[in-house]
Amino acid sequence: MVDLELDSRRAIYQQIADSPGVHFRALLDELDYAKGTIQYQLRWLADEGLVEVSNDGQYTRYYPAADFDDADQAVMNALRREYSRRVIAHLIADGPLSTTALSNRLGKSQSTVSWHLSNLAESNLVTKQRDGRRVVYEVSDADRVKYLYTVYQQSFTDRVVDRILGLWEGY
CATH class of the missing domain: 1.10.10.10 (Winged helix-like DNA-binding domain superfamily/Winged helix DNA-binding domain)
Structure with missing residues (x-):
């Protein structure tokens, strides 16, 4: 015991x-x-x-x-960082998106958004694909992210993400 x-x-x-x-x-x-x-x-x-x-x-x-598990921890680690959480929210709600599109939505520089995307890609949370001359990103396992965000939503206190994702009703 x-x-x-x-x-x-x-x-x-x-x-x-x-x-x-x-x-x-x-x-x-x-x-x-x-x-x-x-x-x-x-x-x-x-x-x-x-x-x-x-x-x-x-x-x-x-x-x-x-x-x-390790995958859940990687998701939660990202969700605990404010701008990574917001990048993920925009990708789930509107993705796939380019760095420029995300930068415009977040009101952050492209270099800042790129840094967050690199970290998310390194953690296997987002994937990137070439779409003509631009690169677009999307969340690798959106269902896992939605589930964990919904279950632990009260611990994030991020009303911006709540509005973007409509609280992910259905979980």
Whole structure:
């Protein structure tokens, strides 16, 4: 039997379960525990196999063990980044789209959008295809993304994406 009797351990685990892909700073902001307490309990939870750790290149993110395979973690890692989440939303709602089209929709420079697209492609979340003289992108597994976004929508608090995707009714 796993020991989640400590209030701090249980609260940290519950926050991870409620917001899979949460990173350390967000846990620190959300919970009323000292930095060292959160670090210690995260290590304990990981050592006990209750929490899996994923690095998205920018943050170390935490997931309830056995609930998220590598593909789910890659999706959640992307959804936890604001502009990656918005790129994905536009691709699902209006895709396939070019970097220029996405840049116009997001109000961001093409280089910024290109950076996000490169990261998403590296994680196998988007594919790119040549369409004449331009390259267009689309989401690789839109159903998986829609499902995870819908299930964990409350933990994203991104009303822009909610409007773009109409809350993905039907999941």
